[in-house]
Amino acid sequence: MTDDRTLERAARSWIEAGPSRAPDDVVERALLLVQTTPQERGLRAPWRLDTMPTIARVAAAAVIGVLALGGAVLLFQRPGQPSVGVSPSSTPSLAPTVSPAAVTPPFGLALVDVDGTVRDDLGLPLDAWYADLSADGRVAFLTRSQDLGPCGGCGREWRIGIVDPATGESGYVLGGEASAVQFLKWSPDGNRLAYADDDGTGNIDIYVVDVEPQPEGFGGGLPRRLTTDPAVDEFPAWTPDGTTILYDNAGAEPLDDSGFSPTQEIWKVPADGGDPVRLTNNAGWDSMPDVAPDGTVAFAREGGLSTMSLDGTDQLPIDGLSFGLNPRWSPDGSRLAVLEYDPSERASLPAELGHGTSYPLLRVLVIDVATGTIRNTGQRVASDVNPPSWTADGEALLINRYDDGG
Amino acid sequence: MDRDLVERARQGDREAFAVLVHQVSDTLYAVAHRILRDTGLAEDALQNALVLAWRRLPRLRDPEKFEAWIHRILVHACYDESQRARPWAATVRVLPMNGPSTPDASAALADRDELERAFRRLTVEQRAVFVLHHYLGLPLVEIAELLDIPAGTARSRLHYAIAGLRDALVAAPEPAAQEGRLA
Numbered sequence: 304m305t306d307d308r309t310l311e312r313a314a315r316s317w318i319e320a321g322p323s324r325a326p327d328d329v330v331e332r333a334l335l336l337v338q339t340t341p342q343e344r345g346l347r348a349p350w351r352l353d354t355m356p357t358i359a360r361v362a363a364a365a366v367i368g369v370l371a372l373g374g375a376v377l378l379f380q381r382p383g384q385p386s387v388g389v390s391p392s393s394t395p396s397l398a399p400t401v402s403p404a405a406v407t408p409p410f411g412l413a414l415v416d417v418d419g420t421v422r423d424d425l426g427l428p429l430d431a432w433y434a435d436l437s438a439d440g441r442v443a444f445l446t447r448s449q450d451l452g453p454c455g456g457c458g459r460e461w462r463i464g465i466v467d468p469a470t471g472e473s474g475y476v477l478g479g480e481a482s483a484v485q486f487l488k489w490s491p492d493g494n495r496l497a498y499a500d501d502d503g504t505g506n507i508d509i510y511v512v513d514v515e516p517q518p519e520g521f522g523g524g525l526p527r528r529l530t531t532d533p534a535v536d537e538f539p540a541w542t543p544d545g546t547t548i549l550y551d552n553a554g555a556e557p558l559d560d561s562g563f564s565p566t567q568e569i570w571k572v573p574a575d576g577g578d579p580v581r582l583t584n585n586a587g588w589d590s591m592p593d594v595a596p597d598g599t600v601a602f603a604r605e606g607g608l609s610t611m612s613l614d615g616t617d618q619l620p621i622d623g624l625s626f627g628l629n630p631r632w633s634p635d636g637s638r639l640a641v642l643e644y645d646p647s648e649r650a651s652l653p654a655e656l657g658h659g660t661s662y663p664l665l666r667v668l669v670i671d672v673a674t675g676t677i678r679n680t681g682q683r684v685a686s687d688v689n690p691p692s693w694t695a696d697g698e699a700l701l702i703n704r705y706d707d708g709g
Numbered sequence: 710m711d712r713d714l715v716e717r718a719r720q721g722d723r724e725a726f727a728v729l730v731h732q733v734s735d736t737l738y739a740v741a742h743r744i745l746r747d748t749g750l751a752e753d754a755l756q757n758a759l760v761l762a763w764r765r766l767p768r769l770r771d772p773e774k775f776e777a778w779i780h781r782i783l784v785h786a787c788y789d790e791s792q793r794a795r796p797w798a799a800t801v802r803v804l805p806m807n808g809p810s811t812p813d814a815s816a817a818l819a820d821r822d823e824l825e826r827a828f829r830r831l832t833v834e835q836r837a838v839f840v841l842h843h844y845l846g847l848p849l850v851e852i853a854e855l856l857d858i859p860a861g862t863a864r865s866r867l868h869y870a871i872a873g874l875r876d877a878l879v880a881a882p883e884p885a886a887q888e889g890r891l892a
Binding site (some may be wrong): 310311313314315316317319320321322323324325326329330332334335336338340341342343488 | 721723726727730731733734737738741742752755756759760763764765766767768773821825826839840842843844866871873874875878
């Protein structure tokens with residue numbers, strides 16, 4: 304069978320003998336994904352057009368199998384919370400259960416204008432969590448997606464992923480399993496990430512890692528541990544000059560089921576290492592600091608939001624919100640993006656995302672600091688661990704949207 | 710292909726898109742399977758291509774070209790899947806699809822096995838052109854337009870695909886004589 308004609312005839316006969324019908328389940332899965340996939344209409348081309356992350360397929364399958372929730376549900380449950388110092392809730396939740404007929408809505412990271420208009424559905428992995436947006440537009444997030452680039456033979460492990468939606472460059476930071484990583488926060492110059500991580504003993508502390516451009520995307524240096532206190536350290540935030548990191552420490556009392564403790568206070572530590580210094584010493588909990596360009600610190604406290612100076616003085620409440628979380632200063636310091644909790648609503652996520660299935664649903668609000676005006680963007684997120692982050696021009700927010708049409 | 714269906718799907722009508730999908734998915738899957746030679750990869754390529762086609766449909770300028778356009782998306786999905794080819798290869802023999810064995814079955818089986826092995830040695834780009842030409846019956850000019858490559862490149866890939874098959878078959882050892890073989 305060496306002459307070409309004979310060979311072609313044989314090959315044609317051979318290639319015709321194969322499957323001629325698409326598997327029904329594959330087609331139906333694709334159509335199910337289409338139900339929650341937006342079309343590209345005048346949007347900036349999203350990252351990775353050519354592949355669908357595996358998690359999206361799994362999430363689609365999970366949509367079919369959403370189960371009713373019942374029984375005890377933790378309020379403000381945070382994934383990855385260690386068992387040390389946290390007792391499981393035994394009190395049945397008063398929150399409404401999710402109907403088994405409820406369809407899991409669209410969710411995922413998107414750029415949203417402050418009026419709530421979705422500017423760009425970024426097409427990032429659906430399991431992206433703890434995301435933060437750098438000043439130059441790169442997104443860091445925790446994910447199990449394996450599509451961001453070489454990762455040394457990684458399997459379905461949690462990693463810090465970095466994506467630049469403008470260029471399509473992507474990669475991973477940190478080798479090995481990063482399942483305990485939380486609260487990613489870019490340094491102002493975009494060269495480092497601060498985050499909270501478990502050292503393997505249940506001790507959660509603040510770390511910093513360099514983000515390094517690589518020939519194929521991004522990589523990272525060795526992480527540096529900044530705190531060692533046995534109490535939980537969370538929510539790192541950089542000062543504008545990048546020299547100091549603020550965070551909250553749970554203190555002597557362990558975090559409760561909601562993730563708060565009456566001894567929880569705001570601290571600061573040099574970004575290159577050094578002794579931590581406490582900034583607050585209030586009766587209730589203080590948490591989730593963020594620093595404005597002029598050095599004003601906004602933070603959440605029991606009963607509302609407050610501001611203070613970088614040395615902990617001049618503490619003043621921000622009026623208008625009975626329960627505001629995770630304040631984030633706009634780049635010009637004129638506004639705060641805030642999460643407000645509504646106990647009548649809950650988010651239901653597919654189990655396969657790996658973050659748990661039921662979360663508080665929080666509204667994304669924008670406060671004009673000068674006038675006190677509060678604007679509801681109409682956007683919502685699941686859990687207070689997914690705060691919005693501002694674009695450099697202050698015109699939009701990176702939001703891990705939860706949209707059930709409500 | 711119903712132009713109106715394509716137009717409606719372009720405007721965001723998911724039901725119209727579903728009708729289109731059911732019209733083309735069999736052919737798309739058949740092409741993907743013949744390029745990738747792996748059921749799992751072909752299923753992934755098909756699913757990815759269908760969802761990507763939905764996302765990009767507003768960009769399709771001429772609804773009349775929907776079939777060629779979605780085939781291009783599929784072929785590129787096959788390229789992607791070939792990069793993620795499973796490290797373990799199926800060891801099940803490729804058996805003839807038509808009828809029970811005949812006295813010539815063993816020889817035909819050997820030829821098919823050799824063709825299968827030879828085909829797997831081709832690049833995925835060569836396989837794609839080969840399948841589009843010999844399975845779908847598309848002329849090379851049309852293949853070039855479909856894949857958005859020069860006609861000479863399409864011709865070259867087909868030429869090297871045939872040459873690659875020939876070389877692999879020439880190099881394959883003759884099947885050993887089997888005692889007790891049926892006459």
